[in-house]
Amino acid sequence: MIPEFYTIAQVADILSISKETLRRWDKNGKLVPVRNDENNYRLYHRSQLEQFEEVQLLFNSLWEKELNIKPERNYKLIELFAGAGGLAIGMEKAGFETVLLSEIDKYACQTLRQNRPEWNVVEGDINKLDFKKYRNSIDIISGGFPCQAFSYAGQKRGFEDARGTLFFEFARAIEEIKPKVFLAENVKGLLNHDCGKTLNTIKKIIDDIGYFLIEPRVLKAIFYKVPQKRERLFLVGIRKDIADKVKFRWPSPYNRIMTLRDALKKGDLYDCDVPLSTGIKYPQRKAEILSFVPEGGYWKDLPDNLQREFMMKSYYLGGGKTGMARRLAWNEPSLTLTCSPAQKQTERCHPDETRPLTVREYARIQTFPDSWQFSGPINNQYKQIGNAVPVNLAYAVGRSLIKLLNDSNNI
Structure with a gap:
C-alpha cells in the first residue's frame, strides 16, 4: 500500500x-x-x-504485475565472481537454473556450497577456466567483475586493451559461450572512472564481441524492496542477432521505501525479528563515546570535547564526514554496508544499542534469507555480505531478464 x-x-x-x-x-x-x-x-x-x-x-509501479513473470522454458545461467551468492539467489528466485558459479575466495565458495550443495561451484582463478564447452548452451552470464583501470597507451585495441584485467575474463567468457544476454554489475563510480575512458573501452569491447549494450544504469536499492541506500551500476548486453527484435525494460520500483525497522523487525520483509548472531565489538573507549550519539546522529552530535577526542586531526579538516561515529536510524534505510560495520570512516552502529551490527543484521539489510548461512572467520563473513548484490535487487533485475528471454523465444 x-x-x-x-x-x-x-x-x-x-x-x-x-x-x-x-x-x-x-x-x-x-x-x-x-x-x-x-x-x-x-x-x-x-x-x-x-x-x-x-x-x-x-x-x-508495475511491481506486482512483474512478480508474475515466470520463465517459459528452462534458462541456464553461469555466474562469475559469485561472492557469497546475493546475485545468484536473486537470479534463482527469478527462475534461472544455475549451471556454474566461479569464485576465488575460499570462504565465499564454502558459503555457496553449504547453502546450495547442488550448485556447481568452481573455486580458483577465473583465467584458468575454459568456457568453450558451454558454447551456445547457456542463456545468460551474470556477475560483478572487479573494476580495474585499463592501460590504453593510445592504441585503442579494444579487447586487447583489457587483457590482464578481470573485465577481460568476463568478456572472454561471453565471447566463448555466446549467451543470448549478459548482466554485469559494478560500483557506480565506473561511470566516470578515468574521465569515462574505462566505460568507453568496456562499451567498445562489448560491441567488438557481438553484443548490443543497453545504456548502463545506476539502480538505487531502496527502490527494489531493499532497506539500504546502496547504488550499483548495471550493464545489460544482448547478442546482436536478437537485439533489434526484443526490448529490455528495467524493473519497476516497489511502492514504498523499506527502513532499518523493516530489516530487523517482523513485518513486510521478514516474518520474525532478526535472529541472534555473532558480531564484533567496539573497544571500551569507543563504545563510551558512541553512547552519546543519538539515533540517526554522527560525530557532530557529540559534545565538543568528545568530538575532538574521537576525530583527532580530522576535527580541523573540512567536509561533513557524516559516516564517522554514525548511528543508524530505525525509520530510515541503512547507509550502504561496507566490508566491516566498525570502520571509522563508515560507522554502522545499531540504532539503540552501542555496538556494530551483527552478521545476521548485516545479512538482513542485504535481504539475504535467514536460512542463508555464511562460512569463514567473522571478518570474512562481514566482507562477503558487504560485497554482495542485495538479493531483492537481483531478483527484480532477474525478472526483467526473464521477460527479455521469454520475448526472445518468439523470434
Missing part, C-alpha cells in the same frame, strides 16, 4: 537530494511540508510529490 505521508528523510532518498536541500525548498516555498508529526518531523503529502518523475514511477 502506498503511504499517504512521507518524512523528510524518505523524500530526500526518493529524489536523491539532501535533507538540507529540502529545508531550503521549505524556506523558499518550493516544497513546504503540510504538517509535522508527534516528533515534530516534517511530513509531505503524496499529492505534493506527484510533480516529480521519480515519485511518479514509484506511485505507478
Whole structure:
C-alpha cells in the first residue's frame, strides 16, 4: 500500500537530494511540508510529490504485475565472481537454473556450497577456466567483475586493451559461450572512472564481441524492496542477432521505501525479528563515546570535547564526514554496508544499542534469507555480505531478464 505521508528523510532518498536541500525548498516555498508529526518531523503529502518523475514511477509501479513473470522454458545461467551468492539467489528466485558459479575466495565458495550443495561451484582463478564447452548452451552470464583501470597507451585495441584485467575474463567468457544476454554489475563510480575512458573501452569491447549494450544504469536499492541506500551500476548486453527484435525494460520500483525497522523487525520483509548472531565489538573507549550519539546522529552530535577526542586531526579538516561515529536510524534505510560495520570512516552502529551490527543484521539489510548461512572467520563473513548484490535487487533485475528471454523465444 502506498503511504499517504512521507518524512523528510524518505523524500530526500526518493529524489536523491539532501535533507538540507529540502529545508531550503521549505524556506523558499518550493516544497513546504503540510504538517509535522508527534516528533515534530516534517511530513509531505503524496499529492505534493506527484510533480516529480521519480515519485511518479514509484506511485505507478508495475511491481506486482512483474512478480508474475515466470520463465517459459528452462534458462541456464553461469555466474562469475559469485561472492557469497546475493546475485545468484536473486537470479534463482527469478527462475534461472544455475549451471556454474566461479569464485576465488575460499570462504565465499564454502558459503555457496553449504547453502546450495547442488550448485556447481568452481573455486580458483577465473583465467584458468575454459568456457568453450558451454558454447551456445547457456542463456545468460551474470556477475560483478572487479573494476580495474585499463592501460590504453593510445592504441585503442579494444579487447586487447583489457587483457590482464578481470573485465577481460568476463568478456572472454561471453565471447566463448555466446549467451543470448549478459548482466554485469559494478560500483557506480565506473561511470566516470578515468574521465569515462574505462566505460568507453568496456562499451567498445562489448560491441567488438557481438553484443548490443543497453545504456548502463545506476539502480538505487531502496527502490527494489531493499532497506539500504546502496547504488550499483548495471550493464545489460544482448547478442546482436536478437537485439533489434526484443526490448529490455528495467524493473519497476516497489511502492514504498523499506527502513532499518523493516530489516530487523517482523513485518513486510521478514516474518520474525532478526535472529541472534555473532558480531564484533567496539573497544571500551569507543563504545563510551558512541553512547552519546543519538539515533540517526554522527560525530557532530557529540559534545565538543568528545568530538575532538574521537576525530583527532580530522576535527580541523573540512567536509561533513557524516559516516564517522554514525548511528543508524530505525525509520530510515541503512547507509550502504561496507566490508566491516566498525570502520571509522563508515560507522554502522545499531540504532539503540552501542555496538556494530551483527552478521545476521548485516545479512538482513542485504535481504539475504535467514536460512542463508555464511562460512569463514567473522571478518570474512562481514566482507562477503558487504560485497554482495542485495538479493531483492537481483531478483527484480532477474525478472526483467526473464521477460527479455521469454520475448526472445518468439523470434
